[in-house]
Amino acid sequence: MERKVITIYHGPQHPGITGNMSVELDLMGETITRARTHVGYLHRGFEKLIERRTIIQAFTIVCRICVPEPDPNEANFALAVERLAGIEVSERASYIRVMVLEMARLGAQLLWMAGQSGSVGLGTVGQWSIYDRDLILDLFEQLTGGRVYHMYIYPGGVRRELPDGFLERLSALLDYLQKRLDAYDRLFFDNASFQKRAIGVGVVRGEEVLRRGFSGQVLRGCGFARDLRRDNPYLLYDQLEFDIPTQSAGDVYARALVRRAEMRESIRILRQVIAQMPEEGAIMQKLPKHRKFTLPKEDTYVAVESARGEFGYYMAGDGSEMIRRMQVKGPSLIHAFSLLEPLLVGEELSNVALIMNSLGICPPEIER
Amino acid sequence: MMSYLEEHYELIHKTPRLFALHVTREQLLDTLHQITTHTSFDTLSQLTCTDWIEEERFELGYMLTNALRSHNLMLKCSIARDKVTMPSLALLFAQAEVMERELHEMFGIGFEGNETLYDFALEGWCDIPPMRREFDTLAYVNAHYDFREGREDNLDVKEEIKKRKAAAKSAKETPSGA
């Protein structure tokens, strides 16, 4: 029996994996000859649970679908319910939602930076960026009472008024982060050793990528300026000014550069939100009582741009107070299977964590 | 691109950027082919399934989006719950492979032509597919798992709330400093 190829698991208990999944790798030396993604280490059956729950009960679940960035889930859930139930949200609440989403995006990018730098052994960046993300989490705690899971964007608006002086503190934090981003440029993005690792690795290219359902930095990293905030606007994004950064190389480094620019764009959006937010206004619409809050027998599809790509929710009501079906599709499902598996073939083992991080794969949203 | 759809199909306008279209199982491949060639809806972004158990049907939803990502088209196809096979779209869209694999596991829908319908998130599952509405999560859990006893100092929540309320009440009735 020829035993040239060895089989190893990269995950679920492996420092180089993002979350609770594993990639089964066939290796010739350290060169990957076949990769197969396995999920199921974290399946919680959220979609099933939601089918037996009222809207407020389901609401507490959705944020748990994606750990690094829970807010797009809340926004999606709220947008879908509002569309089905015909609820309009006030302008002030929309601004607050945009603010929360952009803060979450910024936090998620910082968390990504920790993962991406960790995957090439540059732990210093991770320590710094996790600290900076914690400052954002502090603001979230003031705003919502929760650091990671906020349960804040509820159908009809948002659940709490801004605390006193919140926008000033946010503004001060943005000033601080702006300065920090320069430090990250020096230590991470412009670091020759990171460039050496990232350039030319994990290349996604060609017109075909649009048809394969990729989204987020994968598309923007190969030159397609696709961003749902601009292309299929929700909330107030069509009234805000921001650019969609793109790169053309399609490799890990291009995706990193896209994220670097996106962090600056997030800060820009947040500054506009702070400047434009109306002083007065209701933050929550009048909603039906708990057991009377029913959805018609209709269905809809909403999608928002998360920090890692398109997050789509399909939601169907059946006339009762329960949701008949809510199906979640994050960017990771496609990225972790139909993109990652062929992308890894021919790569070295040392690039697995690097590529996986750059695609923004987050297992909890695959398994719900 | 809308005009082609308006002309040839009964398009349902859900929102200015979201449309829906009903097709039968037999029409599905042909319709998809027509739409992807004649309009710019050429990407599959989600494959959904809703269990309408009272109507004895599954409703599959093929979420299409265009290259600009600006509009969404939902192709809805109802199939009987007992006759559960669909043609696979794996040749048309590479990403359909894994989506179909998930639905196969969760609803037991077969996809003809998809070679990868092995375990997705569940391992060695031999009960009825869990996302079907007749699957009772609680009964399954009761049949398969033991509930772990709580800590020794574990308190019954309802009892405790009652006790606290009573204590608060009695404290109110006998104001301090009296």
Place this chain on the structure above:
Amino acid sequence: MFHFEATLLAHLFFGLSLLVILPLLRRRDLVLHLLLLLSLGILFYASSLATLFIGWEMMGWSSYFILASSARVATLQRYILFNLGGAFALLGAIALLYGFMGSLEYRDIDASLLPPWAMNAIALLLFVAVFVKSGIIGLHDWVVDSYSEATPLFSAILSAILSKAGIYLFIVMFMVLLKEGATEPLLFEIMAWLGVITSIVATFKAISQDEMRRLLAYSSIAQIGYIITILALMQGFALEAALYHTLIHTLIKLLLFMNIASIIAITQKERFSELGGMIYHAPVLFLLLVIGIIALAGMPLLGGFNSKFLIYTALLEEKRALLLGAVMFSSASAFLYCYKLVYGIYLGQRPQEASLHVSPKSYYLPQLLSAALLVLLALLPSLPVGYLSVIGVELGFAPLDDSNLFILQSAFGSFHGGALMGAFGVAFVALLGLLQLAHSKAKKVKDPLDISYCGEVPRSETNLHFGYGMGYELHRISFIAPLLRHHSRVLWDRLSLIASDFSALLSSLYSLSAQHVTLLALLLFTLLLLGGQ
């Protein structure tokens, strides 16, 4: 036949041959093996160039017939063609010498009478003979194929003894007979670099092999490469270093090839990808191989370091820094194939199907013998130095210091074999005792598959043995990949294609029609006319 100034040198080489061949004598090829031994005797103890050549040829043919029992036809052809090429070169050199000296006796040869061009031509021809025999890169194809296709026992003889014939030829020719000759120094410079380049390339090739004996064949080529390099310095201590290394290398290769012969007898497998996990089935063989590879890697505590040390100091003394750097680079790269050898066979996971046979007891004897000698040489590194320096003196060089057998002296420092051994022994025993006395109990796993596997569980059919993959990554390294990709056989194939094309052209002359011949004759005539004017 025995009136030869360098008798001690001959003793050394013939002694090594006896050491290797006697334990390996088998009934089936007994005659041929004895013939081989005889030919080696003739070669080493010759006192005239004619005898030398006869010995050289007999050696080639007797080994050819031994090889014929197991090798493929193509391999045999390659073996004989390369060796004939070498022999012709040798014959050419001898003929040239005879032309100037008028005699073939060693004692009649006076190289100072040779004009420089003749000396250089002779040197070049001799180089070809030496390089073919020692498998300098480009001329190494036959070595690898024949080592891997010979019977396991004969591989040991090929590597341990026959590869040394070239070295002997070089020493006899350049350091004894033609010492006074005015050879262009550049030739030796080229030879030194050829040697070290050979050893580097062969080391990388060795790392990427999947077959045990091919790995060892490349390893032999690499080791001979060092010897060639060091000999090219034409210095006394370099000669002694080379002889020391010859001695050590003979022991090591005898040990390693016999070890592999045992493994082949036990498992009937020859590839790393089919082996693995033999340590607990054959612990003695494992320990013997470990001794072999530690010596091969040239680490202290075993004899291999002694000759490495002499080689390095000899190069240091000549201030050949770059040459030394290259030698050390090659030597450091050798760790990888040394580990591959021991891991691929003995460590890692056993393959699923495993039927084991018994290794012949007689295979252990040569291994134990060489292992014991290697340990002894580590303890008493100066033991052979006395003998080697007598050879050196015999050939007109200064003797080495061997006043203390424990200490190996050189101009660039010395080391104490006993102190090294003792310190390691004490540290090892003390630490082992510490570990044994620890409160913590070591619990042996029941199932060898009970390993950390990232939270998953390996199945029994999952391959976890890295034997094939080890060194595979060299293919990605930009400056090593071309060395591994280009096979010198391609060069030879192309050469043979050109040769056959040319001969086809020649043969077409025989089948030309009358008109064509007339035409050609006319053409030739015209050309001659033109040339005449």
Place this chain on the structure above:
Amino acid sequence: MLLLDLLLMLLIAYGFGFLYYGLYRNLSARVHGRFGPSLAQSFSDSIKLFVKEESTTFGWMFYLGPVIMASGAVLNVLFIPFLNQGESLQGLSSYGNLIVVLYLMVLGPLGNALGVGSSGNPFGVMGVTRGLTRLLALELPFYLAAIGVMIDAGSADFGIIMQAQSTQSNMFAHPLLFAAAFISFLGFMGKSPFDVVGAPQEVYSGPATEFSGKFLALLMSQSAMFSFAKLLLMVNLFWGGADHLGELVAKTFVLFVAATFIGSVYARFSTVQSVEFLIRIPTLLGIVGLALL
């Protein structure tokens, strides 16, 4: 007397090795913007691991691997003199020389690699293979520098090499050789960008994957001593050794801090990249340095 001297050397290497390891954890923590653990943490870690109730083994070779490795480290400490003059703290250096030490540095790791291999864990072996692949490039610049130093001093003996630097240390006399050796040294110390052997994001924990309890304790202790030996080697070869213990501590500390800081701001190369880098830049420096000799 000699025995006492040897024990003292081992104690110093052990103590300072762990102290430096503790400092490393603190210093890199400061770079990260955190407070590191207390200096005693690394000592207590190793003692805690040593007295663990149980540790797993895969057989006798697995058991012997760490012992061989630790013996190798002990030998390294004993064969490198601590001071450049006097009778004390010279250890067994008069019985060996630089070439012996250069080769001894590989002996321990090879012994351990045998233990790792016998565990049958592919991650361990992949780590070892990475180490050996990197080694072929890592040693070259260091060897070139060492050759230069030896030729310059006219001997491979540590005493003579250090004496030759009494007027000017090799670092200033041969800056290119020093640069080549220093880059190699970063790799020997397992610092970024050359820390490919146990890269956790790639090969789990590499060679250390299967070791637990007392085996891990032994490996940690030997690694502390071994890194002190490497610092010592650099100081002796390029900074003229030390006159007394205080100078030794100061010099090794400076070297150690430099390595730590450099290590914390670089991303890890892949194995292939580190080999290519080491063969290009530092080797070239070394060759030019030798040419200028």
